[in-house]
Amino acid sequence: MKFYDCSTAPSPRRVRIFIAEKGIEVPTVQIDLRNREQLTDAFKQINPQCTVPVLELDSGTCLLNSNAICQYLDETCPEPNLMGRDAEERALISSWNHHMEWDGFAAAGECFRNASRGLKGRAMTGAASIDQIPELAERGRQRLQRFLASLNERLGESEFVTGDRYSIADITAFVTIGFMQWTKQEVPANAADLQRWYDQVSARPGSVA
Amino acid sequence: MKFYDCSTAPSPRRVRIFIAEKGIEVPTVQIDLRNREQLTDAFKQINPQCTVPVLELDSGTCLLNSNAICQYLDETCPEPNLMGRDAEERALISSWNHHMEWDGFAAAGECFRNASRGLKGRAMTGAASIDQIPELAERGRQRLQRFLASLNERLGESEFVTGDRYSIADITAFVTIGFMQWTKQEVPANAADLQRWYDQVSARPGSVA
Numbered sequence: 001m002k003f004y005d006c007s008t009a010p011s012p013r014r015v016r017i018f019i020a021e022k023g024i025e026v027p028t029v030q031i032d033l034r035n036r037e038q039l040t041d042a043f044k045q046i047n048p049q050c051t052v053p054v055l056e057l058d059s060g061t062c063l064l065n066s067n068a069i070c071q072y073l074d075e076t077c078p079e080p081n082l083m084g085r086d087a088e089e090r091a092l093i094s095s096w097n098h099h100m101e102w103d104g105f106a107a108a109g110e111c112f113r114n115a116s117r118g119l120k121g122r123a124m125t126g127a128a129s130i131d132q133i134p135e136l137a138e139r140g141r142q143r144l145q146r147f148l149a150s151l152n153e154r155l156g157e158s159e160f161v162t163g164d165r166y167s168i169a170d171i172t173a174f175v176t177i178g179f180m181q182w183t184k185q186e187v188p189a190n191a192a193d194l195q196r197w198y199d200q201v202s203a204r205p206g207s208v209a
Numbered sequence: 210m211k212f213y214d215c216s217t218a219p220s221p222r223r224v225r226i227f228i229a230e231k232g233i234e235v236p237t238v239q240i241d242l243r244n245r246e247q248l249t250d251a252f253k254q255i256n257p258q259c260t261v262p263v264l265e266l267d268s269g270t271c272l273l274n275s276n277a278i279c280q281y282l283d284e285t286c287p288e289p290n291l292m293g294r295d296a297e298e299r300a301l302i303s304s305w306n307h308h309m310e311w312d313g314f315a316a317a318g319e320c321f322r323n324a325s326r327g328l329k330g331r332a333m334t335g336a337a338s339i340d341q342i343p344e345l346a347e348r349g350r351q352r353l354q355r356f357l358a359s360l361n362e363r364l365g366e367s368e369f370v371t372g373d374r375y376s377i378a379d380i381t382a383f384v385t386i387g388f389m390q391w392t393k394q395e396v397p398a399n400a401a402d403l404q405r406w407y408d409q410v411s412a413r414p415g416s417v418a
Contacts, residue, residue: 048359049308063300065307072300088270091281095272099258103335126312128355133344146337150257 003028003069004046004054010105010179011125012053013209014066017171020206022077026055039127050127067097070168082168093169096162100172103147108179111140115183137183144180145188152191160197166204174201212237212278213255213263219314219388220334221262222418223275226380229415231286235264248336259336276306279377291377302378305371309381312356317388320349324392346392353389354397361400369406375413383410 003019003026005012019026031037031052038050047054047064055069056062063069074083084090113123114137123130151173154161161169177187177198187195201207212228212235214221228235240246240261247259256263256273264278265271272278283292293299322332324346332341360382363370370378386396386407396404410416 061301063304068300068304071303072296075296087281087284091272091277092270094280095277098274135342
């Protein structure tokens, strides 16, 4: 296996934490997003969508997004389990993880990529040049506020996002919070349950990945 | 099990086709999106995110998005298999399906919801009122054009999206093409491989779902 990473980027960070939680070692190649290495012909041979993370398997198959990569690792390196132990738990964790990804992580990305001066013409990941839409940065900010309020409520009911144990949904939510800090957004002062969870998850050794 | 559907909406259509391909019967409840039934207190008890599809399991657990629902059905009703037979194939299909969803289906949604007169203040699914951004309708249109070109290229290399057999990724791509027709976008005249696949997939009995 070979893991294509960029140590400063939030999307591959989801996989880095997943790998750290598994306690496995995967040979890793850094792709220099700052200098647009993802847009080179060499990298397009690996991923025509020009994004990281990528996991290249020994068969040559390349997996091109975080969830597919984590799914493969959870099946092939089963302990500790991070994506569910039976059909119902796997589907429930997948349902929560999707919510964290679309309403949390994607909103943070919408906010950052449409506001950052360094990303003019790069408002979405991928090969195409896409103009920023300032209204979208503001919309992302509002979506994140609602997301954090609902996550705080959820974490008042259960220890972790999906229930009584840590899963991939916690990783996605945790990386979202780090990512939104890039646009100076923080856990709201009155979100005590979210803060309790964030402190707990931050203390895990894998969280520094 | 109980399936919360809306027979005119594209997101639950992904699940309807999946269920039809499996040849199973699932008790179904129609949610009237046109009259905003998804925003009622009664439906919020089922899905606080106010979206369909939802699959309620016999345990009471509710799965709140298409992928999680299909994953559950593929594990519990294994034939015909639509999401992969081993760890590598499952991850590869997941990777392709994610691409169809983010770059195809989500772009079609961006286009439709930001352009439709009937959806003012409803530019995203969910409980919150979100204003339309006309630039986003145009961005969605451009993203879809690029998506269709890359899908045409892919379908010049392989019979189906993920390889030599039909999978959930074909369902997501097929529903995307029906959805984009709502905004008067069609398969480009020069996309012969995409058209060949579309005709083939349209002829499947499940495609009328």
